[in-house]
Amino acid sequence: LFQALHQLYYDPNIENKNLAQKWLMQAQVSPQAWQFCWVLLRPEKVPEIQYFGASALHTKISRYWGDIPAEQYDTLKTQLFSQIARFASGSKIVLTRLCVALASLALNMMPEAWPGAVSEMVRMFQEEGGEVDGRARCLALLELLTVLPEEFQTSRLPQYRKGQVRGALGREWTAVYPLLQQLLRQPDSPPLVKARVLKCLSSWVLLDVPLNESEGLVEACFTALSDPELFDTAVEAIVNTISQPDSQRYVNTLLKLVPQVLQLQEQLRDAVQNGDMETSHGICRIAVSLGENHSRALLEQVEHWQSFLALVNMIMFCTGIPGHYPVNETTSSLTLTFWYTLQDDIMSFEAEKQAVYLQVYRPVYFQLVDVLLHKAQFPTDEEYASWSSDEKEQFRIYRVDISDTLMYVYEMLGAELLSNLYDKLGRLLTNTEPTTTWQHTEALLYGFQSIAETIDVNYSDVIPGLIGLIPRININNVQLADTVMFTIGALAEWLADHPVMLSSVLPLVLQALGNPDLSVSSVSTLKKICRECKYDLPPYANNIVAVSQEVLIKQIHKTSQCMWLMQALGFLLSALPVEEILRNLHSLITPYIQQLEKLAGETPNPSNKLAIIHILGLLSNLFTTLDITKQEEESGENAPPIKSVPPQTGPNPVVVVLQQVFALIQTVLSKWLNDSQVVEAVCAIFEKSVKTLLHDFAPMVSQLSEMLGQMYSTIPQASALDLTRQMVHIFASETNHFPPIKALFELVTSVTLTIFQQGRHAGNNQLQRAKEIMCPRLFNVVKQKKKHKNLTSVFFVQAIGGQSSRSLMDQFAEVLFCLNKHCFALLTVWLKEALRSPGFPSSRVSDEQKDTFSQQVLRERVNKRRVKDIVKEFTLVCRGLHGTEYAADY
Numbered sequence: 001l002f003q004a005l006h007q008l009y010y011d012p013n014i015e016n017k018n019l020a021q022k023w024l025m026q027a028q029v030s031p032q033a034w035q036f037c038w039v040l041l042r043p044e045k046v047p048e049i050q051y052f053g054a055s056a057l058h059t060k061i062s063r064y065w066g067d068i069p070a071e072q073y074d075t076l077k078t079q080l081f082s083q084i085a086r087f088a089s090g091s092k093i094v095l096t097r098l099c100v101a102l103a104s105l106a107l108n109m110m111p112e113a114w115p116g117a118v119s120e121m122v123r124m125f126q127e128e129g130g131e132v133d134g135r136a137r138c139l140a141l142l143e144l145l146t147v148l149p150e151e152f153q154t155s156r157l158p159q160y161r162k163g164q165v166r167g168a169l170g171r172e173w174t175a176v177y178p179l180l181q182q183l184l185r186q187p188d189s190p191p192l193v194k195a196r197v198l199k200c201l202s203s204w205v206l207l208d209v210p211l212n213e214s215e216g217l218v219e220a221c222f223t224a225l226s227d228p229e230l231f232d233t234a235v236e237a238i239v240n241t242i243s244q245p246d247s248q249r250y251v252n253t254l255l256k257l258v259p260q261v262l263q264l265q266e267q268l269r270d271a272v273q274n275g276d277m278e279t280s281h282g283i284c285r286i287a288v289s290l291g292e293n294h295s296r297a298l299l300e301q302v303e304h305w306q307s308f309l310a311l312v313n314m315i316m317f318c319t320g321i322p323g324h325y326p327v328n329e330t331t332s333s334l335t336l337t338f339w340y341t342l343q344d345d346i347m348s349f350e351a352e353k354q355a356v357y358l359q360v361y362r363p364v365y366f367q368l369v370d371v372l373l374h375k376a377q378f379p380t381d382e383e384y385a386s387w388s389s390d391e392k393e394q395f396r397i398y399r400v401d402i403s404d405t406l407m408y409v410y411e412m413l414g415a416e417l418l419s420n421l422y423d424k425l426g427r428l429l430t431n432t433e434p435t436t437t438w439q440h441t442e443a444l445l446y447g448f449q450s451i452a453e454t455i456d457v458n459y460s461d462v463i464p465g466l467i468g469l470i471p472r473i474n475i476n477n478v479q480l481a482d483t484v485m486f487t488i489g490a491l492a493e494w495l496a497d498h499p500v501m502l503s504s505v506l507p508l509v510l511q512a513l514g515n516p517d518l519s520v521s522s523v524s525t526l527k528k529i530c531r532e533c534k535y536d537l538p539p540y541a542n543n544i545v546a547v548s549q550e551v552l553i554k555q556i557h558k559t560s561q562c563m564w565l566m567q568a569l570g571f572l573l574s575a576l577p578v579e580e581i582l583r584n585l586h587s588l589i590t591p592y593i594q595q596l597e598k599l600a601g602e603t604p605n606p607s608n609k610l611a612i613i614h615i616l617g618l619l620s621n622l623f624t625t626l627d628i629t630k631q632e633e634e635s636g637e638n639a640p641p642i643k644s645v646p647p648q649t650g651p652n653p654v655v656v657v658l659q660q661v662f663a664l665i666q667t668v669l670s671k672w673l674n675d676s677q678v679v680e681a682v683c684a685i686f687e688k689s690v691k692t693l694l695h696d697f698a699p700m701v702s703q704l705s706e707m708l709g710q711m712y713s714t715i716p717q718a719s720a721l722d723l724t725r726q727m728v729h730i731f732a733s734e735t736n737h738f739p740p741i742k743a744l745f746e747l748v749t750s751v752t753l754t755i756f757q758q759g760r761h762a763g764n765n766q767l768q769r770a771k772e773i774m775c776p777r778l779f780n781v782v783k784q785k786k787k788h789k790n791l792t793s794v795f796f797v798q799a800i801g802g803q804s805s806r807s808l809m810d811q812f813a814e815v816l817f818c819l820n821k822h823c824f825a826l827l828t829v830w831l832k833e834a835l836r837s838p839g840f841p842s843s844r845v846s847d848e849q850k851d852t853f854s855q856q857v858l859r860e861r862v863n864k865r866r867v868k869d870i871v872k873e874f875t876l877v878c879r880g881l882h883g884t885e886y887a888a889d890y
Contacts, residue, residue: 054097118172403450489525499536570625801841
């Protein structure tokens, strides 16, 4: 044992350490642990060895309580008391483990075998005697009392015992409270003792100690806040006490706490003035926890409305605490949830009562908006440049939280909030004095954007004025330009209803497209405008396409923004006549097709692979949104006359382009067929086109089915299965397209089953996709077959019988469930034929067990979970694992 401990602590070889640790863990749970733990605790041993002895003791008591005869409880208790007394002046880590062991003993014995356990603990340590001085005994007792509730929270007691023990511990609070009170109020109590008392209180309140029964202690905690050494633990104790769910029942005690919190305002202001972030943070936590947890209870005490309003204003001060988050302060973010809670509580009152509260609190919330927008302001350019990337990211997240809060506050303040913001912005932009900074303008716009992004502002009368103000903004900064872009994007739906205003903002967006610093904001805004306003954009289409082509050729944007830009162009082109779509597509795509032809002729290497995937990505993103069929749907009777579009005739432009590049794509595939990423990019073009065009994709079905079959036969890839699923889903029920789809489905099924029968390890992903293919939508194919092969069911039964990984059984069960639901008659025949062979799928199952399995599966056509259980049971029987410990973990 000593050798293993020496190896664990001192051997430099990590493998030896691991071996020693494994052996020691086994030793800890062995019957001999009862003997050796006391040997390890002897005074002459080093603390590491003593610690292991104390840990072994705790493990035995907490996990193997049943091994201890009842007649030995008292002996064990006495031994633990004496060890704790001895270690009170010794190693702190060993003392803590011994206290945890005694706590575990107490929890297991309470309440019958050790009634009044806590009272006895207090009495034992208060008695004079031994060589241990009073202060050391006091600290040991506080450690024991602190770990007792913590051990309860993590104990493995059965549920019924937990209830009993919690009740017994709650009754013992009367023994703990006077001790803690006395130690806190005693003038000569050392700071360390007082800090342990506060920690002990934090631990006990987790047991839902009634707030009115700890009132005096909480008061003492407030006094302790003036002592810098006790400040942090006092904050923790107060916050834990008033955050307990049960504490809202004690309204009178809560009302007494409000003035105590308000008295901290001077200390808070001093801390802010002196840059003492820790103190301001702690006081703010106390104010917020009282307000957030008890706003409803305190709001309802109408006669005390002024003191609660004073608390709200104190929290407002914390929200607006000077300095920039997170560099100069980290406090303001704590307060945001409080404003949600207060608003919810006010809005939940019945109308008459709500009106009274709104009279008081609407002005408070207008003030909050001003405070939040001030806090959302960027620092000066020089200061911002000095921030780390982590600080910038935290600030970004903080602004998102402010944005969410503003959106929520809109529900209370309504249209007046937008008018308020508009008036401020108007005054700012028409102010001739040079005092205005870009940060003010940006923050006000950010407020507009926050609300417009999620709230329907179509009926607001200030938006036309806002759109009119935007071109007047002197955009001399990236952050301001970003916010201008995002604000325009947030108003895209409004622009769709007021297309005359497009000419004011579109030039700004197109200009921003050329700036790489505005990549995300400008491209996402253009995409939103093209999506929402496409029927009003034909007059601007040539300009938008030209600017987009230019930035794409210059490679100004990163890959993901290039893809968004292609989606934007897809939306834009969808609203044009077919001839114009084809003309624009030709000029847009031709450079990429030429580049792809060049790349297709080169020997495959990593750099041309990336270029190929990029071009294929651009095409698939363009085809994702280019959808002329929507024109007919959207130009129905409800659409305004200006947006009516003549129905399109002739082949779909996407199909025309795909047919033109099909041979080139086949050439690319022939070189890159063994690269799953390139194959995935090729499949994505067709998959996105199929999803968008649906039945308009029909002219491509035959040649694509043939190409997919060849691809999958040569090197099976998951992306090809995904595309097959789409094709089967849309075209299997159409007579014209049934032959190629049927041939493709049979080939893919056959190849996939062959993979499994060869037992390839790479089959996991394939099976997942195969399962999806065999889902309900695809069974039109199976149903329409005239001659059925029994291959599928034979394979599944073989796999379930042990020829495939157990981790895949759920997928096999789902396939059987789908077959049963949609092809019941076929499955009945298939299962009967598959299970008829002797010794198949395993020599361990009898004919009777096979019949039972077949009947159980066929009976379950509703409960998928049950089919999974049936399959699991059968596979365990087939593998000879049924009833073993191995099966219990399955």
